[in-house]
Amino acid sequence: MPTWAGEPLLDVQGLVSGYGKIGVLRGVSISIHAGEVVALLGPNGAGKTTLLRAISGLLPWNAGDVVFGGRSLAGAGPRETARAGLVHAIEGHRIFTQQTVYDNLLLAAYDAPRAERRRRIEEAFAVFPEIADKRNDLGGALSGGQRQMLVVAQGLVKQPRLLMLDEPSAGLAPVLVDRVLNVVSDLRSRGVAVLLVEQLVEKALHGSDRIYAMAQGRIVLESSAGAPGLAERIENVYFGHKAADATGGKS
Ligand SMILES: Nc1ncnc2c1ncn2[C@@H]1O[C@H](COP(=O)(O)OP(=O)(O)OP(=O)(O)O)[C@@H](O)[C@H]1O
Ligand SMILES: [Mg+2]
DSSP states (O other): OOOOOSSOSEEEEEEEEEETTEEEEEEEEEEEOTTOEEEEEOOTTSSHHHHHHHHTTSSOEEEEEEEETTEEOTTOOHHHHHHTTEEEEOOSTTSOTTSBHHHHHHHHTTTSOHHHHHHHHHHHHHHOHHHHTTTTSBGGGSOHHHHHHHHHHHHHTTOOSEEEEESTTTTOOHHHHHHHHHHHHHHHHTTOEEEEEOSOHHHHHHHOSEEEEEETTEEEEEEETTOTTHHHHHHHHHTTOOHHHHTTOOO
16 A cells, blocks of 8 residues: 655645635645545535635635645636646536537647647547547537546546546446546556545545545545545544544444
């Protein structure tokens, strides 16, 4: 098992953010090392998506800092953040339905020189042969599962150092869930770090090095993914028990 020495790639420190007057994140701190896969778990409304949005520069912060590769991302928007190598693959809706699959990927990789873009796109197609076959079809003609793959592929062609995936398996048939989540282990083997929001706790534990669980805008649990008894501790987060109630209680 790898050990994660040295400076983290991503260091989120006491992040406070929300939507206008609605406070959501109440001082969130997480860190991720290069090549590490970290799952972010927690019940609906815990603030997982909000945390990803704040990290990637889609939402302003009221306090705290996000340090990536040793540099603060304070004030950086989504483009600058992505250019630094911190890429947020946004669920479902971010594909262009009137553009071909290939053009969707070209647009996602707009920062890279032309030959490099083609190379990255072929690499993404190698990961998802299902959408490679549809490269000349319009984005709007893809099935739900193929759209999810295209969204992940859009993240891949940006060549992230850290890819944040928000429920990439949502709405997929079981066989496609595994296809999409296998990409995560593939990324890890290439040294890419992943922050994965996933409702399928068992699958998330299986594919991760470490987990954080959130509830009500706070991190309430951090653990290595293989720790004994972890599944039960996570269950307690979902069902709102206090840690003290969990010992010896039947569930
Ligand atoms: N655009 C918005 N404007 C106002 N409040 C919002 C907005 N989006 C989310 N919220 C609120 O912020 C809180 C956290 O929502 P968030 O979507 O981050 O949770 P989540 O952990 O991703 O949940 P889920 O598992 O359902 O995706 C919730 O109370 C939600 O109602
Ligand atoms: Mg969410």
